[in-house]
Amino acid sequence: MIDRLSLNSANHAVSLDAISFYAYQTLLAVQQQQPELLVEKYRRTPWSHPHNQAIFRQKLHAELSQVSNFRALSSRIQKFLQPLLSPAFFESGFFQRLLQQLQKTANSAVVHRPSVISAAEPELSLTSVVAESGIAILLLDAENLQITTKTEKLLANICQYPIQIKIAFANWRNMGKQDVDLHNRSYELIHVPAGKDSADVKMATVGSSIFIHYPNAREVLVCSSDRVMTHLATTLQTHGLTVYLVRKQADNLAIFNSKTGQTQLYSPKPLVVIPSLSEFILQFQEVVQTVQASNGTQWIKLSSASQIFHKKYALTISQVLNRHKPGTKIKDLLLEYGNIFAIHQRPDESEIYITLFKSSSLEIQSGESETSVEVAVNSLVEKTDATDPEQEILPINSPEELERLLVKIINSLATPSRSSILLRDLGAKFHKEYGQSINQVIKQLQAGANLSKFLQSRSAFKLVNIANEDRVAIALPSSPKGAEITSPEELEQIVISIIDQLTTAVNPYLPLSNLGTEFQKLYGESIILTIQRLQAGTSLTKFLESRDIFDLDKTGKGYRVAKASLPSKD
Numbered sequence: 001m002i003d004r005l006s007l008n009s010a011n012h013a014v015s016l017d018a019i020s021f022y023a024y025q026t027l028l029a030v031q032q033q034q035p036e037l038l039v040e041k042y043r044r045t046p047w048s049h050p051h052n053q054a055i056f057r058q059k060l061h062a063e064l065s066q067v068s069n070f071r072a073l074s075s076r077i078q079k080f081l082q083p084l085l086s087p088a089f090f091e092s093g094f095f096q097r098l099l100q101q102l103q104k105t106a107n108s109a110v111v112h113r114p115s116v117i118s119a120a121e122p123e124l125s126l127t128s129v130v131a132e133s134g135i136a137i138l139l140l141d142a143e144n145l146q147i148t149t150k151t152e153k154l155l156a157n158i159c160q161y162p163i164q165i166k167i168a169f170a171n172w173r174n175m176g177k178q179d180v181d182l183h184n185r186s187y188e189l190i191h192v193p194a195g196k197d198s199a200d201v202k203m204a205t206v207g208s209s210i211f212i213h214y215p216n217a218r219e220v221l222v223c224s225s226d227r228v229m230t231h232l233a234t235t236l237q238t239h240g241l242t243v244y245l246v247r248k249q250a251d252n253l254a255i256f257n258s259k260t261g262q263t264q265l266y267s268p269k270p271l272v273v274i275p276s277l278s279e280f281i282l283q284f285q286e287v288v289q290t291v292q293a294s295n296g297t298q299w300i301k302l303s304s305a306s307q308i309f310h311k312k313y314a315l316t317i318s319q320v321l322n323r324h325k326p327g328t329k330i331k332d333l334l335l336e337y338g339n340i341f342a343i344h345q346r347p348d349e350s351e352i353y354i355t356l357f358k359s360s361s362l363e364i365q366s367g368e369s370e371t372s373v374e375v376a377v378n379s380l381v382e383k384t385d386a387t388d389p390e391q392e393i394l395p396i397n398s399p400e401e402l403e404r405l406l407v408k409i410i411n412s413l414a415t416p417s418r419s420s421i422l423l424r425d426l427g428a429k430f431h432k433e434y435g436q437s438i439n440q441v442i443k444q445l446q447a448g449a450n451l452s453k454f455l456q457s458r459s460a461f462k463l464v465n466i467a468n469e470d471r472v473a474i475a476l477p478s479s480p481k482g483a484e485i486t487s488p489e490e491l492e493q494i495v496i497s498i499i500d501q502l503t504t505a506v507n508p509y510l511p512l513s514n515l516g517t518e519f520q521k522l523y524g525e526s527i528i529l530t531i532q533r534l535q536a537g538t539s540l541t542k543f544l545e546s547r548d549i550f551d552l553d554k555t556g557k558g559y560r561v562a563k564a565s566l567p568s569k570d
Contacts, residue, residue, distance in 0.1 A: 339437035
């Protein structure tokens, strides 16, 4: 009887690290090249993110740590990957190449290997027994195609056998320092004289006798965009070798497998992976924390955080919003997460400032016992949506109770010169005062989808949009047909309130047409009829001119009005 494949403790740990890395690289390659092999809910997960990589590898390493030999690895890994990948993956070349990498790891990590195999013993390898002497050979027409170290790794993953021999052909006098680079990467360099197709002819000559000089060769990679190499591939295939024709196709790398007859395209540029909304919020939190620490201040510019996010993730915030919330601005999205972000914009500036109420931990807990990748990933992205258990939750039992609290906040934030406040400031103040997200409270009460919808449904509030910013104020009391407006002084105060709601400090003037429309909407009566009923003038312009509180300005399109500036006191 022979000993089973066994590992010493040091080799075991190293091997599991390597296996975890191979599995992670396979997952990444699937997402970049054939994302349809991923389960739909994980296709947009940013697997290249360091946190996700760490979780994946840590969980897989823990799952395999109890395996003392390589016989059980195949089933263990397949079970581990099943929540993430479709059944088609396990029939694809990606999975077969992963198993081959595991076989290579097994061969290199075994301490004792039997010299005689008993027919009574079960098969010890993950796949069919691979001849240890089998190698792959790479032939490169360096004048026709360039192979980077990254491309080499890709080709090595495609091959079933290790690439042991690499030969490059070119007139090296015309290739600059490429000969030095390839020499440092262990290529044998064959020089050819100047002339058309010299490198091709020499490569075909040497390549056609590969099976003689290297009898243990099993695969040959022919790297050249010249179609004449098809003849070389045919010659090698007739001698039982698997040939991969590697050539450039537009911006991609096309690899033809003579054994399967299939061509696969590989892009040198990774596909842009859009994170889920929850994952983006988590990423953006981390960026804000980084900028805060760098600047030494809590309030930072939104534009600065956006630039750092783009640089770190090679992704713009607009790309994320276009995928999940087309037409939405970043400030509106952050407002929805009022339990995490606070936003401030000065009236005279276009720059938006943001800060965090409380940062979320991004660390992986060492005490986790779950072995499912699904649990691991969800634990990462769900931290953003979880309510902080240490916060005291104020019971709000009805929409009417919530309305009273919001009226209180609006009154506390409004000023004599500005009766309306920014919607985002209302959400931030509510969270600060009551320790809860306003949107979460509204959903719990089933009073609307969000803050904006709730305010629209309550007659106590007036929503306006000024300079593309949503603002809210306490609604003016309505009175049918102006019956309760009993004096010019009362009408004056109503006009002042409307101007406050519909203008900003940057643009304090309101067109008279807008004033008239808003008054009609609120009181169900024309403002001109109200003025005439009160005998306060014959028209709106005459009424405004008669009141010192107003500044009437004539423009090419008509009149506009603002509150007059009070004289300064010396």
